[in-house]
Amino acid sequence: MTKLPKCEDKKLGLLIDLDTCVGCHGCVVSCKEWNSSGGEKQLSDINSHQKGPVGTFLNRVHSYERENSCTNEAETFYFPRSCLHCEDAPCVTVCPTGASYKREEDGIVLVNEYDCMGCGLCAWACPYGARELDLVSGVMKKCTLCVDRIYSEELPPEDRVPVCVKSCPTGARAFGDFNDPNSDVSKKVKERGGVDLMPEMQTKPVNKYLLPRIKSKNSVSSVGSVVEEETDATGLLGWVDRALSKF
Amino acid sequence: MHPAPSIILFTVLSGFGFGLISIVGLLQFLNQISTVDIVIFSVIGLFFSIIGLISSFFHLANKKNAIKSMSQWQTSWLSREAISSIFCLSIVVGNIGWVFVQNRYINEVGIILFLLSLFTIFTTSMIYAQLKTVPSWNNLLTPALFIFTALAGGSILLLDYASLVLLLIFAVLQVLFWYIADQSFIYKETSVGTALGFSKNEDIRAFDVAHTNRNYLLNEMVYKVARKHAIKIRYISFFAAFVLPMLLILMFPSNFSVSVFVIGIHFVGIYFSRWLFFAEAKHSVSFYYN
Numbered sequence: 409m410t411k412l413p414k415c416e417d418k419k420l421g422l423l424i425d426l427d428t429c430v431g432c433h434g435c436v437v438s439c440k441e442w443n444s445s446g447g448e449k450q451l452s453d454i455n456s457h458q459k460g461p462v463g464t465f466l467n468r469v470h471s472y473e474r475e476n477s478c479t480n481e482a483e484t485f486y487f488p489r490s491c492l493h494c495e496d497a498p499c500v501t502v503c504p505t506g507a508s509y510k511r512e513e514d515g516i517v518l519v520n521e522y523d524c525m526g527c528g529l530c531a532w533a534c535p536y537g538a539r540e541l542d543l544v545s546g547v548m549k550k551c552t553l554c555v556d557r558i559y560s561e562e563l564p565p566e567d568r569v570p571v572c573v574k575s576c577p578t579g580a581r582a583f584g585d586f587n588d589p590n591s592d593v594s595k596k597v598k599e600r601g602g603v604d605l606m607p608e609m610q611t612k613p614v615n616k617y618l619l620p621r622i623k624s625k626n627s628v629s630s631v632g633s634v635v636e637e638e639t640d641a642t643g644l645l646g647w648v649d650r651a652l653s654k655f
Numbered sequence: 656m657h658p659a660p661s662i663i664l665f666t667v668l669s670g671f672g673f674g675l676i677s678i679v680g681l682l683q684f685l686n687q688i689s690t691v692d693i694v695i696f697s698v699i700g701l702f703f704s705i706i707g708l709i710s711s712f713f714h715l716a717n718k719k720n721a722i723k724s725m726s727q728w729q730t731s732w733l734s735r736e737a738i739s740s741i742f743c744l745s746i747v748v749g750n751i752g753w754v755f756v757q758n759r760y761i762n763e764v765g766i767i768l769f770l771l772s773l774f775t776i777f778t779t780s781m782i783y784a785q786l787k788t789v790p791s792w793n794n795l796l797t798p799a800l801f802i803f804t805a806l807a808g809g810s811i812l813l814l815d816y817a818s819l820v821l822l823l824i825f826a827v828l829q830v831l832f833w834y835i836a837d838q839s840f841i842y843k844e845t846s847v848g849t850a851l852g853f854s855k856n857e858d859i860r861a862f863d864v865a866h867t868n869r870n871y872l873l874n875e876m877v878y879k880v881a882r883k884h885a886i887k888i889r890y891i892s893f894f895a896a897f898v899l900p901m902l903l904i905l906m907f908p909s910n911f912s913v914s915v916f917v918i919g920i921h922f923v924g925i926y927f928s929r930w931l932f933f934a935e936a937k938h939s940v941s942f943y944y945n
Contacts, residue, residue, distance in 0.1 A: 535940065
């Protein structure tokens with residue numbers, strides 16, 4: 409049913425730390441791999457080894473630059489974009505076939521591919537571009553929060569997290585219950601000030617982001633402090649410097 | 656947004672069809688139409704509505720599940736549109752059969768057809784007007800424009816001077832729609848800043864692309880239209896949909912063959928108008944690709 413549940417028991421979602429993400433696309437690759445192997449679920453590619461490859465992905469990593477207000481230097485950061493499993497998910501209510509639904513028990517937004525007619529209206533309704541129509545199977549694809557991993561009894565307990573979280577080499581992604589104030593993700597959101605994307609769309613996203621912190625003037629990563637000219641070299645280099653300066 | 660021909664044809668043709676049906680229904684209610692005309696114009700309306708609905712069917716990527724689109728009327732405008740159009744067309748077919756066999760008509764059926772076909776056009780418009788992600792659609796002008804476009808088109812064949820009034824209302828709404836769509840205030844809340852969780856005025860630029868080729872999102876929702884052509888197409892659309900039909904109706908009132916010609920020109924104008932409706936609309940996902 410495309411009616412949203414009145415309240416979910418749990419609000420499972422991801423907490424993504426933009427300060428830690430290094431933009432390696434590891435989550436993109438592992439997500440594609442997990443969701444393309446086994447069973448009927450496939451994220452298809454067209455022209456994968458030719459000119460003009462196009463494919464379906466549930467996760468994309470963008471990169472942006474902004475000016476540091478402290479040092480006036482440009483800083484880059486990376487931004488993984490995927491489904492936010494919104495509480496007021498507009499993609500669910502617009503669905504005419506009942507294929508889109510939000511689970512009452514944990515708030516995960518899913519697509520039942522046996523009901524989807526591929527009209528694409530849910531992708532239009534999503535502000536974040538989280539849904540992509542698979543061009544081969546003709547049905548809508550979206551992040552499942554690895555619902556087939558997190559409840560799996562065949563996987564060892566430490567692997568029962570979304571594959572993007574498991575594969576992130578820097579630990580920029582965390583998975584947990586945002587409804588539970590004592591969960592790690594809730595604590596971190598409180599401590600670091602987790603934010604919603606496009607709050608003006610009133611979708612109430614479950615996933616939260618931690619924004620990159622402004623680096624201070626004395627930080628090593630400030631461009632000026634790294635490429636400063638070496639003027640007072642000593643030892644052998646100092647002798648070469650002094651000797652060459654004479655000519 | 657991607658101006659898909661299947662969707663443009665759907666909104667233009669079914670809009671005209673249901674517009675014609677609503678005018679027939681109104682005249683039937685008011686006792687202002689002959690039984691022969693009810694049959695002829697209902698069949699024409701039916702034809703265009705069905706062609707439009709078939710055209711929308713070709714937009715679906717997984718056609719075998721199309722029948723399931725009738726199920727979610729409680730939340731989905733697209734579902735309501737599917738149910739309402741099928742229901743309305745069934746009544747049209749019943750009305751045609753009754754009038755054809757009995758050679759008389761029931762006035763009350765006319766008002767039901769009038770309201771139901773208007774409601775169907777309204778549901779079509781709400782598919783777009785409900786989307787917060789596309790601010791230029793997300794207002795009451797969208798349903799108003801769709802309804803009066805359909806009524807103006809439908810009235811050209813059946814009404815003389817009254818169709819001029821409907822054309823005029825359509826033209827005013829169309830200009831107003833373009834004017835509002837051009838105003839930057841409709842995107843006042845969203846920016847690349849809010850898309851990434853920062854404040855509205857945060858100065859952020861895309862540094863590198865997230866993928867090396869175009870994808871579904873870019874093809875479907877980040878359609879770029881050359882603005883200079885957009886203005887020219889607006890003129891063509893306005894001239895063909897409103898100015899020429901207006902002049903021809905004034906010069907040749909109550910001339911059926913001229914009316915058919917006027918409908919043809921009007922269609923071209925409305926097609927361009929709908930093309931712009933999609934091509935000029937900016938979706939919030941485009942902020943990620945700024």
